[in-house]
Amino acid sequence: MSNSHEQTQESLVTLTTADVEAVRGPTPSPGFKLPRQLLGLVLPVLLVIVWELLARAGILAANWFPAPFAIADTLLELMRGGELARHIAYTLARVLTGFLIGALAATLLAGVTGSMPLVRRLLDPTMQALRSIPSMAWVPLFLLWMGIHESSKIALISVGVFFPVYLNLLSGILTVDSKLVEVGQVFKLDKLQLVRRVILPAALPSYLVGLRSGLGLGWMFVVAAEIMGASRGLGFLMIDGQMTGRASVIIASIVLFALFGKLTDLVLEQAGNRLLGHRGVVL
Amino acid sequence: MFSVNGGTVTALQDISLTVRQGEFVSIIGSSGCGKSTLLRIIAGLETDYQGTAQFEGEPIRGTGLDRGVVFQEHRLFPWLTVRQNVAFGLGNSTSESDWESVDEHIDLVGLNGFEHAYPHQLSGGMAQRASIARALANRPRALLLDEPFGALDALTKIQMQEEVLRIWQKEKATMLLVTHDIDEAVFLGDQVIIMSNRPGTIKKIIPVDLPRPRDRGSYEFTQLRSAIYAEFFRQEDKPFAYAI
Known part of the structure; x- marks a missing residue:
């Protein structure tokens, strides 16, 4: 110890090339190495295995907590009649229609409130107030207005999608770097050009964030919409499973919701990264 | 002046x-x-x-x-390449001679080979060069x-x-x-x-x-x-x- 103390007195910092290499990056550990993307799969796979084992050992009651293989069986059985494909198609169609309507309305409105301060002062407080209404509170009203048909479900999903898209796009527009706007001014861009060439591209990252969380809410709301009254769709399948006491059907529906929710999000994520990748931004 | x-x-x-x-x-x-x-x-x-x-x-x-302006920060648009940034002030319908001016000024600031790079890929000095080229591409009377x-x-x-x-x-x-x-x-x-x-x-x-x-x-x-x-x-x- 006293030896090293003497050394520090002589020279405060001593670096050899080996030290620098160590700072630059960890040396890869030898032996088996899982790709980083697959690392996230380890826990779920382990859980499923444990679950299956517990079910087979009879610790989990088969009717309340069916084993993974039983759920896969249920899925296969549902698929055989083409019934499952129909449910999925209905749910997907509802989510996508609601998403498109909600996102389109939000985009137009945020574009207007974002570019016209007067309209913003007029409209934005109302939007903020509407936003704080729990979305499920709309359900009875929409049912009353539009009945139990498609339109009430799509309206509910649209409302869910609308707010995150609107809020993110608006904040994206309002927080555009004023220094970049100034460059536009230096080059004598008129208001429309400024919006098209500076403000919209600058707001794109927050817009994409808004679209993704909007889609997430769209999936949440389709469940609510289908549970409250539907004769087709994955949400209906869940209710059906509940009515007929088949837990495996409910869990199979949950798995499908997770799967399609993730898949549609992946599409948006990929599209976003393609649009933003060259900025050095990753969604 | x-x-x-x-x-x-x-x-x-x-x-x-x-x-x-x-x-x-x-x-x-x-x-x-x-x-x-x-x-x-x-x-x-x-x-x-x-x-x-x-x-x-x-x-x-x-x-x-x-009047061209170069700011302390490069203020390049992160969604445009060096070439597109330099051409920014030339308007929507960039003509053949405009592009010549763009390339000439990229050349002038020594950024050839980086035309298609995005701002985040440039060093501070290179980004500032691009911003000088952008200010000059319109051939302003004063910089x-x-x-x-x-x-x-x-x-x-x-x-x-x-x-x-x-x-x-x-x-x-x-x-x-x-x-x-x-x-x-x-x-x-x-x-x-x-x-x-x-x-x-x-x-x-x-x-x-x-x-x-x-x-x-x-x-x-x-x-x-x-x-x-x-x-x-x-x-x-x-x-x-x-x-x-």
């Missing part, structure tokens, strides 16, 4: 400044003396002031393509540089000063440089305008009659530098006065 006759502006007081065509003028002052405000008035980015500012005999009423190398490291800074000098000699545009670096002001300017703090006003105008390229180590250069230094710090405050 320029004339700014000031009444009281928040930052400036009783400024009277005239810049001749083709001249390289350095404006130096400590931070907060209003030197950037002066430049922004000439750029047309500040319009709320009393007094008159003219460019080529016309009152300045706003920004104009005849306004607002502490353009303030954020660069010392070595890159010296390199960029030499580049700007070369560009000035080649493009023959009037250049107005705001800086807080005495060395830079003397190295580049035909005249150095010294501004004082509170109120922001012109304290002294020092002509620099040294031939270019200037030798930063030469006797005349260091004399001028000391003279300007003395304008900011009283003689007895001079840190090296007794140390030599």
Whole structure:
């Protein structure tokens, strides 16, 4: 110890090339190495295995907590009649229609409130107030207005999608770097050009964030919409499973919701990264 | 070429400044003396002031393509390539000759090979070069540089000063440089305008009659530098006065 103390007195910092290499990056550990993307799969796979084992050992009651293989069986059985494909198609169609309507309305409105301060002062407080209404509170009203048909479900999903898209796009527009706007001014861009060439591209990252969380809410709301009254769709399948006491059907529906929710999000994520990748931004 | 006759502006007081065509003028002052405000008035980015500012005999009423601006930050658009950024000021319908101007100016600032790179892939010095090319692509009559190398490291800074000098000699545009670096002001300017703090006003105008390229180590250069230094710090405050 006293030896090293003497050394520090002589020279405060001593670096050899080996030290620098160590700072630059960890040396890869030898032996088996899982790709980083697959690392996230380890826990779920382990859980499923444990679950299956517990079910087979009879610790989990088969009717309340069916084993993974039983759920896969249920899925296969549902698929055989083409019934499952129909449910999925209905749910997907509802989510996508609601998403498109909600996102389109939000985009137009945020574009207007974002570019016209007067309209913003007029409209934005109302939007903020509407936003704080729990979305499920709309359900009875929409049912009353539009009945139990498609339109009430799509309206509910649209409302869910609308707010995150609107809020993110608006904040994206309002927080555009004023220094970049100034460059536009230096080059004598008129208001429309400024919006098209500076403000919209600058707001794109927050817009994409808004679209993704909007889609997430769209999936949440389709469940609510289908549970409250539907004769087709994955949400209906869940209710059906509940009515007929088949837990495996409910869990199979949950798995499908997770799967399609993730898949549609992946599409948006990929599209976003393609649009933003060259900025050095990753969604 | 320029004339700014000031009444009281928040930052400036009783400024009277005239810049001749083709001249390289350095404006130096400590931070907060209003030197950037002066430049922004000439750029047309500040319009709320009393007094008159003219460019080529016309009152300045706003920004104009005849005045290019280079800011301290490169301010490149992160979603455009170097080439698209440089072409930004040329409008939507960039013609064949416009693209020639773009490539010529990319060439001028030494960014060939990086045309299709995005700003986040560039170093600070390279990004600032691209921003100079963008300001020049419209062939402005004057280039306004607002502490353009303030954020660069010392070595890159010296390199960029030499580049700007070369560009000035080649493009023959009037250049107005705001800086807080005495060395830079003397190295580049035909005249150095010294501004004082509170109120922001012109304290002294020092002509620099040294031939270019200037030798930063030469006797005349260091004399001028000391003279300007003395304008900011009283003689007895001079840190090296007794140390030599």
